[in-house]
Amino acid sequence: MSSPKIPFDIRKYFIFISLIVFVTEVTLGQNCRSGLPQDDTHTVYKGKCYGFNTGSKNWTAAQATCKKQNGELVEIYTEGLQTYLAGRLQKMRQFDKSGLWIGSHAKRNGSNLKWLWASGPGFKYDGLLYRRHIQAGQCLMIRADMENKWVSRGCVEVQWWFGFICQYSSGSGGDLSAGTRQTMLLSLVMFVTAWLLH
Ligand SMILES: *[C@@H]1O[C@H](CO)[C@@H](O)[C@H](O)[C@H]1NC(C)=O
Numbered sequence: 001m002s003s004p005k006i007p008f009d010i011r012k013y014f015i016f017i018s019l020i021v022f023v024t025e026v027t028l029g030q031n032c033r034s035g036l037p038q039d040d041t042h043t044v045y046k047g048k049c050y051g052f053n054t055g056s057k058n059w060t061a062a063q064a065t066c067k068k069q070n071g072e073l074v075e076i077y078t079e080g081l082q083t084y085l086a087g088r089l090q091k092m093r094q095f096d097k098s099g100l101w102i103g104s105h106a107k108r109n110g111s112n113l114k115w116l117w118a119s120g121p122g123f124k125y126d127g128l129l130y131r132r133h134i135q136a137g138q139c140l141m142i143r144a145d146m147e148n149k150w151v152s153r154g155c156v157e158v159q160w161w162f163g164f165i166c167q168y169s170s171g172s173g174g175d176l177s178a179g180t181r182q183t184m185l186l187s188l189v190m191f192v193t194a195w196l197l198h
């Protein structure tokens with residue numbers, strides 16, 4: 001007696017479904033990691049997640065809010081990232097009038113004051129620094145209402161229109177959530193099983 005034959009259509013169906021599930025998981029897996037809001041204000045760019053926040057805070061409080069979620073104020077090292085953030089801001093009406101803190105503050109080094117980013121020298125982008133003038137106690141923000149130029153303000157200042165942008169390292173790629181990984185594995189097993197069932 002020959003073994004029961006699996007109707008071809010069912011096999012095809014399973015292969016189809018498992019592929020769809022796999023592709024969907026890979027695509028949707030490109031999200032900010034779980035725990036962060038999965039909405040329009042949190043987006044992924046080149047493997048990092050960026051969160052746009054309203055809420056009037058001074059620079060230190062904004063930085064602390066990012067750190068509470070294992071992030072930090074955004075460090076803009078490339079023109080690509082600047083362009084991306086500007087494009088995102090343009091799409092979100094709630095930031096039309098906002099200035100959003102970014103992760104740079106004036107820091108004294110010997111007799112020099114420099115714009116210091118948490119993890120390095122940062123992106124030198126003079127064209128965006130609207131007020132060149134550097135002073136102790138000043139921090140940088142992106143002014144959505146001024147063509148996304150960078151402007152310095154007192155770090156302790158708070159205005160109703162202030163917001164901030166956080167960055168989170170675990171956006172996507174190697175940092176797919178456990179659930180995503182399980183579903184991907186399951187769909188692969190389904191695919192292989194269906195393939196082998198001749
Ligand atoms: C401070 O300045 C010195 C000399 O210009 C330089 O070697 C050093 O890297 C600077 N440190 C920082 C944190 O910028």
Ligand SMILES: *[C@@H]1O[C@H](CO)[C@@H](O)[C@H](O)[C@H]1NC(C)=O
Binds near residue numbers: 057
């Ligand atoms: C920044 O804001 C926080 C929260 O409102 C406040 O506790 C803190 O004193 C402020 N920091 C400065 C330096 O003004």
